[in-house]
Amino acid sequence: MSRNSANGGANRSLPSRLRSRFEGPNTIGESRGFWVGFAVAVAALVVYPVFGDGSQLSLFMVLALLGLSLSVVWGYSGVLSFGQVVFFGIGAYTFGVVSINFATPGGITAAVVAGIVVGGLSAAILGYFMFYGGVRDVYVTIITLVSTIVMHTFMAQTAGSEWAIGEAALGGFNGMPDIPLLTLGIEGASYQFIYNPFPMRVVGIGAFEISPFYYLVLLLLVGTYLALRALVNSDYGRVMVAVREDEDRTEMFGYNVTRVKFVVFTLGGALAGLSGVLYAARNVYIDPTVFSLLFATLPVIWVSIGGRKSLLGAVVATLAVEYLRISMAGELALVLLGTLLLVTILVLPSGFVPWLHEQIVETRLGPGEAGGADAPDAPSEVSD
Amino acid sequence: MVNGINLALQFLDSFAFIVLAAAGLAIIFGIMGVINLAHGEFILIGAYTATLAVTQLGLPLVVAMLVGGLVTGLFGIVTERVIISGAWPNYISQRTLGRDVIEPLYDRLADSMVATFGLSLILTQGARIRFGNSIDQIATPFGAISYGAFSYSTYRIVLAGVSIGLLLATYYLFTRTDFGMRARATIQDKETAQAMGVNTDRMYMLTFGFGSALAGLTGALFAPVISMQPTLGDQFLVEAFVAVVVGGPSVVLGTALSGGVLGAILATFSNLYGTFIGRIALLVAALIALRFLPDGITGFIEQLRQRRQESD
Numbered sequence: 001m002s003r004n005s006a007n008g009g010a011n012r013s014l015p016s017r018l019r020s021r022f023e024g025p026n027t028i029g030e031s032r033g034f035w036v037g038f039a040v041a042v043a044a045l046v047v048y049p050v051f052g053d054g055s056q057l058s059l060f061m062v063l064a065l066l067g068l069s070l071s072v073v074w075g076y077s078g079v080l081s082f083g084q085v086v087f088f089g090i091g092a093y094t095f096g097v098v099s100i101n102f103a104t105p106g107g108i109t110a111a112v113v114a115g116i117v118v119g120g121l122s123a124a125i126l127g128y129f130m131f132y133g134g135v136r137d138v139y140v141t142i143i144t145l146v147s148t149i150v151m152h153t154f155m156a157q158t159a160g161s162e163w164a165i166g167e168a169a170l171g172g173f174n175g176m177p178d179i180p181l182l183t184l185g186i187e188g189a190s191y192q193f194i195y196n197p198f199p200m201r202v203v204g205i206g207a208f209e210i211s212p213f214y215y216l217v218l219l220l221l222v223g224t225y226l227a228l229r230a231l232v233n234s235d236y237g238r239v240m241v242a243v244r245e246d247e248d249r250t251e252m253f254g255y256n257v258t259r260v261k262f263v264v265f266t267l268g269g270a271l272a273g274l275s276g277v278l279y280a281a282r283n284v285y286i287d288p289t290v291f292s293l294l295f296a297t298l299p300v301i302w303v304s305i306g307g308r309k310s311l312l313g314a315v316v317a318t319l320a321v322e323y324l325r326i327s328m329a330g331e332l333a334l335v336l337l338g339t340l341l342l343v344t345i346l347v348l349p350s351g352f353v354p355w356l357h358e359q360i361v362e363t364r365l366g367p368g369e370a371g372g373a374d375a376p377d378a379p380s381e382v383s384d
Numbered sequence: 385m386v387n388g389i390n391l392a393l394q395f396l397d398s399f400a401f402i403v404l405a406a407a408g409l410a411i412i413f414g415i416m417g418v419i420n421l422a423h424g425e426f427i428l429i430g431a432y433t434a435t436l437a438v439t440q441l442g443l444p445l446v447v448a449m450l451v452g453g454l455v456t457g458l459f460g461i462v463t464e465r466v467i468i469s470g471a472w473p474n475y476i477s478q479r480t481l482g483r484d485v486i487e488p489l490y491d492r493l494a495d496s497m498v499a500t501f502g503l504s505l506i507l508t509q510g511a512r513i514r515f516g517n518s519i520d521q522i523a524t525p526f527g528a529i530s531y532g533a534f535s536y537s538t539y540r541i542v543l544a545g546v547s548i549g550l551l552l553a554t555y556y557l558f559t560r561t562d563f564g565m566r567a568r569a570t571i572q573d574k575e576t577a578q579a580m581g582v583n584t585d586r587m588y589m590l591t592f593g594f595g596s597a598l599a600g601l602t603g604a605l606f607a608p609v610i611s612m613q614p615t616l617g618d619q620f621l622v623e624a625f626v627a628v629v630v631g632g633p634s635v636v637l638g639t640a641l642s643g644g645v646l647g648a649i650l651a652t653f654s655n656l657y658g659t660f661i662g663r664i665a666l667l668v669a670a671l672i673a674l675r676f677l678p679d680g681i682t683g684f685i686e687q688l689r690q691r692r693q694e695s696d
Contacts, residue, residue, distance in 0.1 A: 080494045133675045138419065138493045142629050143674055149622050150667045157660055293618065297501055304498045331513050338505030345499045346470065346486045 022226060024233030026076070026241055028310055028357045045218055049210050058214040059282060060322045061221045063298075065275035067318035068224055068311060070299040073268035075308035076232050078244030079261055083126065083144030084272045084299050086151050089290040091119035091273030092280035093155075096176045100168035103180040105190030112184070112277050119273015120266050127265035131258045136247075145296070152291035175287025182213065182281035194281060217278060221315070224271065228311050240264055301337070305344045307351020316353055391655050393536050396544040398654075399647035403547040404606070405620040406627035406639050407554065408599030413628050414635045415571050416591060418468055418489060419497040423599055423624055424617020425507035430456040430600025431607040431616060432511065438522045445525060445608075452604030453597045460596020464589050467499060471585065490588070504617075511614040524608045543605060547643075550598065555636040557594075567591045626670040632680020641681045646670070 023030045029038070048054060066088055074080045098111035126147060130140055159172025170176060181194040193216050197209035231237050242250040243260050251257045280286040289295060298321075306317025321340075325333060348355045405427075412420045420426070434452030437443045443451065465472045470486025477485040489496040526538035558564035569577040570587040578584050602620070610616055627646060631638025649669050654662030677684045 074494075080497075129671075129675060134678055135674055136678070139629060139674055139678060141419075141494070141497070142625055143671060146622070146626065146667050146670055150664065153660065153663055153667075293621075300498055300501070304495075331509070334505045334509035335513075338502040338509070341502030341505070342467065342499055345495050345502065346467065346473075346489075349487060349492075349495060 022229040022233065024237070026232040026237055026309075027229050028312065028354060042218075042222055046215075049214050050208055054211055054214045056326065057319075058211065058217045059279075060319045061217045062275055062278040062282060063302075063322055064221055064315045064318040065224060065278070066272055066299055067302040067306070067314040068228060069268040069271035069275065070303045071306075071308060071311050071314035072228055072232070072240075072271070073264055074300075074303060075310070075314070076237065076244060077240045077261060077264040078247075079265060080138075080141045080300070081144045081265070081268070082141060082296050082300065083123075083147045084268065085290055085296045086126075086144070086147050087119040087123050087269035087272040088276035088279070089151060089155075089286070089288075090122045091115040091276030092286045092290060093170070093176065093276075094118040094273075095277040095280050096179045096286050097165045097168040099180045100176075100178070101166040104187060105183045106186045108180055108183045109185060109190075112182075112281075115277035115280075116270050116273045119276060120270030123269020123272070124262070124266040127262045127269070131261045131265070148291055148296045149293070152288055152293075155288035155291060171287070173288060175285055177285050179280055179284045179286065181284065194284065213282060217282075220274070220278070225311060225315060232311070236260075301341050303351075305341065305352055307354040310351060310353045310357075313351050313353030317351075387655075389531055391651060393541070394655055395647055395651040397540050398650040399643050400540070400544040400547040402623050402627045402647050402650070403551060403639055403643035404543070404602040405624040406631070406643070407547075407550055407602060408595045408597075409624045410628050410631065410635045410639045411554075411595035411598065412592060413625075414631070414633065414638070415567075416588065416595070417491050417493065417496075418592075419493055419500065420595075421497055421501040421621075422463075422504040422507060423500075424619075424621045425504045425511075426456050426460065426596050426599035426617070427603035427606075427620050428507065428511060428614065428617040429459055430603030431610070431612065432515065432519065432603075433600070434604035434607045435519060435522055435612055439520050445522065449601065449604035449607075452607070453601035456600020456603070457593045457597030459600075461589055461593040463503065463596070464592040467503065468496070468592065469585070469588060471589075508614045508617070515614070517613060519612045521612050522608050537609070539608065546605060550601070551636055551640050554598070558636070563590070622667070626666065630670055630673045630677075630680055632677075632682035632684070633686070634682035638680055638682040645681070 019035065029035075045057075048057060066084060069087075070081065070084045073084070092115065095111045095115035098114045099108045102108070102110065126144070130143055135143060155170065156173050158170035159174065161169065163170045163172070168176065181192055183190050183192045185191055191212070193213040194211075197211055199207065199209050201207045232240065239250065239255050239260055242253075242255070243257050247257050250260075276286075276290070279290070302318040302321050303314050305321060306313030306315070308314075321337070324340075325337060328336060344352060408426060409420060409423045412418050412423070430452040432452075433455045434445075434448045437448035437451050438445060441448075467486075467489070469488045469490070470484070473486050474484040477483060489499060524537060524539050526542065528535040528537050529541075530536075558568060566577070566582045567587050567590070569580070569582055570584045571591075574584050577587075603617075610619070623646075627639060627642045630646060631642035646666055646669065650662050650666045652662075653665035673680075679687070
């Protein structure tokens with residue numbers, strides 16, 4: 001694994017210096033093969049809407065951002081949170097409320113920012129309350145679980161007309177319909193991302209339409225993934241992992257464990273908020289099922305199956321599990337999902353992607369070959 | 385006066401609900417350190433078994449309820465052997481592959497949570513596939529008592545009595561019997577207990593089975609008063625976790641005290657402002673309690689006791 005980081009030296013080329021930002025012991029995939037595979041996978045996702053259902057995949061990619069937020073909080077900092085959907089839902093509702101009240105391009109752009117900020121802020125408040133209050137381990141998990149249920153109970157009863165913020169009625173179980181179409185920019189210079197298909201014509205394939213929203217989400221997902229890779233491989237990322245491994249020892253080394261957990265939890269909340277904003281924007285609708293117990297557990301399922309200590313695992317597993325869940329919409333879907341979860345956690349406690357990576361590294365013939373190239377291909381395989 | 389009776393009855397009802405919901409979980413989570421998210425489904429098994437035993441087999445209600453507890457207890461033992469400790473799959477894999485395939489879930493809190501959530505999905509959906517969206521309910525026994533313009537189901541008062549009885553029985557079992565001594569020794573220090581001749585593997589299995597049986601009995605007891613649907617366990621889950629966490633490390637005393645405190649909050653706020661506010665008040669109280677008493681009520685009591693000993 002560390003072969004590539006060792007072959008560096010002072011006169012490395014620009015790509016390898018750039019690459020080293022994203023590589024380290026905290027993420028899998030350091031070889032050239034991995035990055036080639038990664039580029040192939042991204043390219044596959046770029047052309048996917050030409051052949052498949054891009055609208056569905058864009059939803060899965062939005063949810064992958066939610067999966068990433070839990071991977072950072074749980075997998076890298078050791079805080080198991082059932083509350084990511086709280087910040088997700090708060091971000092979504094905030095986006096809805098602000099954009100309904102200010103349905104202009106500038107207002108909608110501000111609503112996106114507001115959704116992310118309020119998502120992060122609510123995580124900061126809950127995190128401050130918990131981490132600076134000395135709540136630890138499993139009790140953090142229980143508090144986040146209870147917060148989810150509080151939000152569900154609360155939002156479900158907001159059907160009355162007294163529950164409205166400005167012109168936006170919260171709507172109880174019926175949810176909040178008529179969220180304005182996602183438009184970024186300011187008056188005069190704005191672009192609508194939803195329901196604004198872009199006609200294309202390619203020789204040999206013919207005419208087709210692509211959704212700008214799909215590419216917005218793809219860009220955000222790849223950007224977030226790379227940014228988080230850089231984060232967890234930075235010095236701060238090492239401290240995060242140290243907190244996960246042993247809080248007391250990290251404290252003894254002079255790090256402020258409480259603050260690290262607080263900062264990461266806030267960051268995770270903002271990321272979940274972004275995911276929620278995109279979710280509400282894509283569906284032009286939001287309702288309290290995002291706070292339900294099943295939905296709250298889904299991120300934990302994705303991250304456990306993919307491998308909680310792997311950002312790539314979170315993304316791959318989110319796409320795969322959601323695809324399975326949608327395509328097996330029959331009675332047995334939940335039974336199979338439950339079995340998958342049970343078997344994964346019992347037989348592969350570290351998750352599917354790290355296990356696959358280990359197999360590849362073990363069977364690798366020569367140095368520098370293959371290096372996890374199969375792993376980044378998985379999303380395109382799954383979504384086909 | 386009538387309002388006072390209303391409040392008292394509501395308190396008894398909330399108390400019984402919280403204590404019964406938490407009883408099984410308190411043992412599995414509080415003693416064994418396994419977060420059982422399938423707790424609600426264990427309750428579901430008890431409720432369905434009792435109901436079907438009455439409607440299909442024609443058993444008397446009390447017998448059917450005991451059968452419900454027993455079946456859930458056996459199911460709990462199978463769960464423990466197959467999933468939590470992995471003893472049976474490992475036995476097979478030792479013979480065929482020559483190694484263990486499953487690492488026990490004890491002291492792996494997050495993993496136990498994820499695994500039992502998987503189990504809970506399977507059980508809920510399995511119940512839905514096998515029995516449909518609801519099954520016939522059994523009638524509430526004992527009728528009602530009336531006072532003033534109000535009447536109240538006698539059965540719900542009986543439930544409060546049963547919940548106290550169960551607490552006492554559990555307390556007796558764990559503190560006064562040989563089994564309880566061995567179980568506590570196993571949980572406190574596995575190696576030493578083993579060295580003293582306790583079959584710790586068996587103790588884990590039986591304690592888990594007992595916790596499951598309590599959950600099943602809860603389901604059976606509530607079978608006549610809640611609607612029989614595959615998701616019926618969910619309504620117990622929140623109160624159960626809240627009560628166990630607020631109660632703290634001492635299982636029986638903790639459950640009783642948190643049942644009392646949380647029951648009072650739930651009953652008062654429900655009585656004054658409706659059930660929705662009551663539920664929110666319960667959850668907020670739990671959040672505040674966790675913030676200021678991270679080790680729960682009994683942890684706090686223990687702290688006070690130690691402080692007094694130190695100052696003496």
